[in-house]
Amino acid sequence: MTAAPFISVRDLAKHYVSRGTRLNILEGISFDIAKGEVVGLVGESGSGKTTIGRSVLRLVEPSSGSVQFDGTELTKLSSSQMRRTRPRMQYIFQDPFASLSPRMTIGEILTEGLNIQSIGTRKERVDRARAALEQVDLPADAINRYAHEFSGGQRQRIGIARALTLAPEFIVADEPVSALDVSIQAQVINLLRDLQQRLGLTMLFISHDLAVVEYICDRVIVLYLGRIMEIAPSADLYARPQHPYTRALLSAIPSPDPDAPRNRQILKGDIPSPANPPSGCVFRTRCPNALEACGGAVPQLREVGPGHFKACIRDDLN
Amino acid sequence: MKLRIIASALAISVALAGAAGLSTGPAQAATLSGGFDVGPGGFQGNFNPLAATAGFTWLSVYFEPLVAYDEKLQKVVGVLADSYEVSADQLTYTFKLADAKWHDGKPLTSKDAKFTMGLAMDARSGSVLAARLKAIASVEAPDEHTLVVKLSAPSASTLDTMTKVMMLPEHALAAIPVDQLAKNSWWSTAPIGTGPFKFTKYVTDQYVELAANIDYRGGKPALERVINRYFANPAAAIAALRAGEIQFTYVDSNDVSTFKGDEAFKVIEGDSYVVNYLGFNHESPIWKDVRVRQAVMYAINRDAIIQSLYAGAAKPANCAYVVDQLIPQGIDTYGYDPEKAKKLLEEAGWADINGDKPITLLTYYTTPLATNVLAAVQAMLAQVGINVVPRAVDTPTYNSIVLNPKPDVAQFQMVYAGLQNGPDAGSINVGLNEKQIPPAGPNVVRARMPELNSALDAALAEPDASKRDARYQDVCKVMNANLPWATMWVANRYGVVSSKLKDFIWTPAPGGGPYAAHPEKWSIGE
Amino acid sequence: MLQYSLRRLLIGAGMLIALSMLIFLLLRLTPGDPIDAYIDPNIPMSPAQLSDLRSQLGLDQPLPVQYVAWLREALTGNLGFSIKRQDQPVLSLVLSRIAPTVLLMGSALVMAIMAGIITGVVSAVRRNSVADLSFSVFALAGISSPPFLSALIGLYIFAVSLNWAPSGGMLTPGAEFSIGDLLHHLVLPAALLSIAQAALIMRYTRASMLEVLNQDYVRTARAKGVKEFWVIAKHALRNALLPVVTLIGSTIGLAIGGAIFIESVFNWPGMGLLLVNAVETRDYPVIMGSTLIIGACVIVVNLLTDITYAVIDPRIKVG
Amino acid sequence: MNAPFEPILDIRGLRTIFRTRGGEITAVNGLDLTVAAGETVALVGESGSGKSVTSLSVMRLLTRNVGAIAAGSIRFRSKDGSVRDLVALDEQQMRKIRGDDIGMIFQEPMSSLNPVFTIGDQISEPIRIHRNASRKPAMDAAIALLEQVGIPDARRRAGQYPHELSGGMRQRATIAMALACDPVLLIADEPTTALDVTIQAQILDLLLTLQRERGMGVLFVTHNLGVVAEIAHRVAVMYAGRIVEEGPVAEVFRNPRHPYTLGLLASMPRLGEATRLKHAGQKLAAIPGVMPSLANMPDGCAFSPRCRFAINACRVAVPGLAAVDPAHQSRCIRWQEVGQ
C-alpha cells in the first residue's frame, strides 16, 4: 500500500439515540482499499458491517470521521455534488426480494440510474440495460418483466446488473449471497468474481460467512461490536489468525467434511448490547484469553505481520 | 382483571335486557307533562322572564304579569292587576293590584311591582324590554295596591309590552346587584312567583317540574303537578306525545295529519300572527319596477300552496294583515295569473333587468314545510321566467346578512321571512318604516316608501283606539298597491293535546303570549 | 410509567391550549355576530336593545382581548356563561352533560366490545363459513348506514310503534330516580349507538385474529399440545386484542360523532345535544367550553389507551 | 416389527399436498424415513425441497384447509411403548402426543415465542397440560429446564418476556419448552439458521449434549451441510419433494452417490480450500439452473434438467432408490458413475 489508496476511511463513527439511550454502532473505524482490490468485511449481526458499507457511500450519514474516495472527501460534499459523484460507486444489497422495486419492470429498474443521471438517449439507456443483463447471464427478454417473476438467484443478478449500468469503479456488496441457497450461492459468487476481475472493480465485500469471504477477497477486516479486531490479507488471516475473536469465529464454522477435526472452541455468552459496550476491549467479556488489563484502554490496531493488524494487547497466544 | 370486566359487562347487559322488558307506566293522573317550549313560541332553558324573547306560555304558569291578553289575543285583561286604567292623554297607566301572595307566603305589594318595573327598564339587569319601556317617565306606588306608570309621550305598544313584564319578588332579589342578576342561579333553582304553580325542580335540559300552589288566589289548582319537557325538535316531542309520555305539544303543521281522526288527541288550531312574505331587497335594482313586484304576486299560486302544503290552514295575505277589521274594501287580491305575470314582466323589460340570472332567495326557515313551500315558489316563479334560488341559512347567519348596515345585495336579493302582525297591529312598523332601515331597525328589505311611512306613522300615533283599525287599513291599502313585500299568507299553528286533558287553554301566541291561560283550571281525566 | 404519563399529560395540556386557540380562531372566521343569534326575525329588536345586549354579554370587546380574558378565566375553571341562558355557567352546564354522555357512550362501548370481539373471533376462526359471511356482511352494513337513519328507524319501531322503550330523555320526568328507569331509557339509544363501533371492532378483531393465527407462536402452542380453544382464547386472542385496544381508543371520535346524532334524535341530555344546540345558536362560550372538554376527554382517552396498551403489551417499555 | 433396529418414527410413502388457487401441489412425494431412539437424522435440502413440510406433517400441524397428508403412514412409538399411525389419529389423540411425546423447535426463536407471556409461563405450559401439574410446581420445573439449557439466572429469566432475551437465549428457551415433557422424539426445524455462527456453535453443542443425555431421537431439518456433519448420525437429502440420497453422514459426505448431493458439497465454499482454489484460478463448482417449481415438475428425475450426468432415461421415469450399500441409498440410475 505505497500508492495513495483509492478509498480511505478514517475514524469513522456512528451513534444513534434511540428512546433516550445512545447506541454506539461504530467507533474508530479506519481502513484503506487500493484500486482494484477486494476487501472483505466480516462480523456477526450487530457488528456494524452494513453501517460501514452504507456510511462509505454516504447512504447513511456517519456521525464523525472521514471518507476519501479517489482523493475526494465525500463527507464534505454538498448533496448535489454527491449526486454527481454517485455513479462512480454502487451498492449491491443482501435481500434479493427487497432490493428490487415490485412496481417496476426490470427495464425500468436497470435504466433508473441512467435516467437519474440523465445519461444517454432513451434508446441508449435501454441498450445499456440489455448489455448489463447480458453481463450477468440473463436473457434480454427479461427487460419487460417484473422482479417477482424471477428466482432469488436471478433477482440477485438483476441487482448486480443495476449496479453495473452506471459503470462504477467501486462497489459495496452487502452480503450479496447470504440469502441464497448453496447451489445458487456458488453461481453468484463466481459471477461476482468474474465481473470484478473483468472490469477491474474495487470492492468492499460484506459477509458473515468467512468461507465466502476467503474465496473472493484479497484482504479481510474482522469486526466485533462496531470495532475492527483484525485486518489481514486473506491467505494470512485464514492460515494464521491472530485475534482471539477471529480464531473463535473460524473455529465455529461447521465443516461438512466428516473427517475434519472437531475441536471447536465455543465462545461463552452473548454479544453485548451496543447501548452498553464493555470498557476497554469490547470482546473481553467473551474472550477466553482476557486479562484484567483488557478492561482498561481500548486496544489499538497494531501491525503484527506484513499488512496484518490486530487490536489485541496479548502477543503471547501463538 | 379481564374476567372481572367480562363479568360486569354481562351484569350490565342482563340489566339492560331486563329493563327493556319494562313498559312505560302511565304518568300519575294529576300530573300534566307537555312540550310547552317546543316550537317557535318556546325558549327552552330560559328561566329569566326579563331576558325572555319567547317562552311566555310556560313562564306564565308560575310567574304572572300585571296584565295579559285574553285567550283570543284580542284585548288586554288584568291578571295580577284586578283592573287598570289608561288616561285620556295616553300618558298615565294606573294598575290596581289583586290580593296575591308569593309562593313563599309573603304578600305581593305595589313595591314589588315598582321594583320589577325598575329591573325591566334597566338593561343592566339583562332585560330585553328596557328599550321598549324607554317612554316611561316614572313609576310610582302610591299605596300597597296601586301602581302608576307615567309616560313621557304616548306609546301605543305600552300595554303590549306590559303583558311581558312578569312580576318579581323584591324581597328575594333586591340583595343581588342588578348587573349580576341575569347570571344568578335563582332563576333556575328557586324562583318565586305568584302563579298557580310553584317551581319545584329543574333537571338540566330534561324538564322543569312545578307543583300546585294550593294557596293560589284563584283557587286550588286541579292538577298536582305540571311538567315541561324539553325536546330537541318537534318530531321528538310528537314521538313522546304518541307514546303517551306527554299530553301536549306544539306540532308543525305538516305533522298535524297524523293526528287527524285520532280519538286520543285533539288538535288546537290558532292564528300564528306572523305574516309570511317574499321581501324584495329594495336596494337591488331588479325590483325597482312595481310591475315586476306585481308579477311575483301573480305568478305564485298561493291558494294552491295553502290548499296542498298547508292543508288549507293559512289565509292568503294581500297586505300584512288578514284579520277582517284591518282589511279595507277593494284591494287587489292578486289571484294566480301566470299570463298576466309574464305580460307585466315583459312590459317592465325583465329580460334586460335580470333575465334568467339566478336570484338568491334567502331564508332562515328550515322546517320541512318551509322547504317545500320554497320549492313550490321556486318552481312557480321559474314558469314566468324569474329564476330564484332558495338559500336556507341558520338564524344567526340570516341576521348577519340582512342586518348588515352595508348589505351584500347579491347575497339576498330577496328574502322569505315572517313578521309578527299582531296582536298589536303596530308591530309590523319595524319591518317596513324607512326609519327602521338597519342599523336603526329591522327593515331588512330597505323599503323606502314615503306613502307607507306616513301611513304607519299615522297609525302608531293614533290615540283613539276606536280609530286605529281605520289607520291600519290605510297601511294595508298602501302595502297592497306598492308591494314593499310580496305578502304570502298568515299560517295557522297547531298544538295537539291528549283527549284526556280538560279545560286546557293554549293558543299559538307569538313568543308564547302571555295570555290568560288559567293553568289552575287545567285538569286531566282517565 | 408515571413520568411517561406526566409527560403525556403535559403534551395534552399544550394540545388543549392550541385547541382552544384553533376553535377561537375558527369562530372568529365565522361570519356575523353572536348577537345575531339572539334576534328572532319574526319579532325584531331595536338597535338600542341590541347594543344593550351586546355590552351586557361582553361582546363589544376586541377579539384578542376576549380570548385572553377567556383564557385567564378558563385557567381558573371559569368558562364563562352561556349567551343564550345567562344564568347558566358554561362549566356547570358542560359538566352536567358529561355524565349522561359517558353513560351513553360507555354502555354503547361495552355492548360494542362484547359483540364486536365475539363475532370477530368467531369469524376469523371459522373463516369463510356462513357465520363469518353473515357477521361480515352485517358489520359492513353497520358501518354503511348513517347513524341518524338507524336512530330514526329504531326510535320509530321500538319507541313509537312497539312502545318498548321511551321515545327519549334519560329519566321519566317527575318520577323518583331509579336505576331501572335509567336503564330503560338507556338501552335503545346505547344499542343503536353501538352498531357502528361494534361493526368496526368486529372487522378489526377479525383481521387481527387472522393475522395472529398465522403467527409462529400459535403453531408453537399447537405443537405443545394446547387445546384448540385455548390456542384461540389464550395465545391468539391476547395478541389479537392489542391492536384492537388502540382501535377502541380511536373510535372514541366516531362514537362522539354518533352520539351527536343519537342524542339529538333521542333527546339525550349529553354533550352532543348541547354542542349541536350551541352551534345552531352560536353560543360561543358553550361551543368553546364543550369542544375543549370533549377535546380534553379525547386526549385523556388516548392517554389511557396508550397506557393500557403499554400495560398489556410487555414489549412496550415506557418511562 | 421385530427387526433388531426398532425405529421410534417410521414414515412410509408420505405424500403431502397443498391446495392452492392454481390447483394441488405435491410438496412431499413418497417419502420414507425412520428415526431410531438415540439417533439424530438430518433432513437436508434447499428452500422449497419439502423438508419443513415433512416435519410439519409428522406433527400434523399443516395449515388447515391448505396442506394435507394425501397418502402414507407415520408410525410412531410413544413413551408408553404403544405404536400408532399418526396419520390415523384424531385431533384429540394427536394433541396428547404433541409436546409430550414429540417436542418441536422452530427456526425463528423470536416469532415462535408468544410475545405476551413470560418465558416461564410458556415453558411450564406443556407440563401443566400433559402432566396436570399446578402452577407452582410447573414453574419450578420450567426454571430447572432453563438451567439445563444453560440459561444463567434462570429464576429471573423465567419472569421475563421473550423480547427481553437475546436470540441465543430465546432459542435455548424454545429448546427447554420442547423438552419440557421429556419427549422421545425432538423435531428441530432449522433451529440455528437465524443465529450467528458463534451462537450457532453454542446451540449445536447444547443439542448434542441434551440428545446424548436423554437418548431421544432427533429429526433435524437444515439446509446447512456443515451443521449436518456436526450433529447427525444419518442424513437424508431432499430435492423437490423427494429424498434423493440417504445414509450415514460420513458415508454420504465422503462418498456421495447422487449428482445433487455431489454438487451441493462441491458448491460449498470451505475454509482453507478457497485460497487454494483462488490461487489455482479455479471456480466454485456451482450447480447450474434453479430448482423446478413444485407446480411445474419436469418428467422423470426432477434434478435431470440441472444434472451433468443426465441421460434420456432420466427424463422418462422417476428413478427408484438404489442401494449403494445396505445403509446408503441413492435415487439415481447412474449412481455408480457418480461415485467416481
Add this chain to the structure above:
Amino acid sequence: MLARTPRPSPGPTARAFHRFGHNRAALFGVGVIVPMLLLILSYPLWWTFKPNDIDLLAMNSGPTATHWFGTDGVGRDVFARVLEGGRISLLVAVASTVISAIIGFLVGAISALAGRWTDAVTMRFVDLVMTLPPVIFLLVLASIAGTGIWPTVLVISLLSWPLLSRMIRSRLLELRERDFVMASRGMGAGLGHLLFRHGLPNSIDILVVYATLQIANAILLEAGLSFLGLGIAPPAASWGNMLNAARSTAVLEQFPWQWLFPGGALVLAVLAINFIGDGLRDAFDPRAELN
C-alpha cells in the same frame, strides 16, 4: 419458471386487479355501483320528470307506474330526486376525496421526506386536527363555510386528510429504508424522483383503498351534515337532505317512500363501495403476492 412462461406476466397493480376480479363480494359491489352510476348519469335522457318539478296536485303520492318511487311533499318525483341526489352526493364524495387525497399525500410525503423538524411540526398539527372529534370539527367548520356543494366538499376534505397523511407518512418512512429506494438514492436520486418514481407507485394501494373507502365515508358525512341542515341546502337534492324529511313523523310514518328510497340508495351505494374497498384492500395486500 422463467423458461416456462414465455409471455411476460402483468405488473403488481394489474395482478391486484386480477385478484380483485376473483373476489365475489367486491364484484357484487361493482355490480351494484356501476348500474347505479349509469342510472344516475343518464336519467335526464330517459326519465320524464325533473328533480325540481313540482306538482301540487300529486303530492305525497305513493309509488305508481308514473312515479316509480312516488312523490314528495310538493309533488316532486322521488325517483328523479333520488338520482339527482345521487349525483350531488357522489359529486361531493368524489371531489372531497380527490382534494383530501392530494392534501393527505403531500402532507404525508413532506412529513416523511423533508426532515425531522418539519415532520414534528406537521405531525403535531395532524394530531391536533385529529384530537377534534370529526363531527364536532365538521359542525364548527360547516357553520363557518356555510351550506352548498363546495362548502360541503371543503369541509369534508379538510376533515379527512389527516388520516391519509399519517398512512402515507408511515409508508414512506418505511419505504425510505427499503433497499430499492436506498439503491435509487445510491444512484443519485433526488427528492422528486423518490417521491414520484417510488413514493407514489408504492403508495398506490393506500391511495386506492383510501379513495374508495373515503368516498363511502364522504357520502355518509355529507348525509349527516345535510341531515343536521349544514350540508346541501334544499331544494337541491342530496341523499342526506332527502332523509332529513324523515324527521317529520308524518313522513316517517305515512310517506315511507320519501325516505326509504333515498335511504336505501344511500346504504346500498355505501355498502357497495365498502365492498369494493374491502376487495381492493385484499387485492393490494402485499401478503396476497405470496400466494
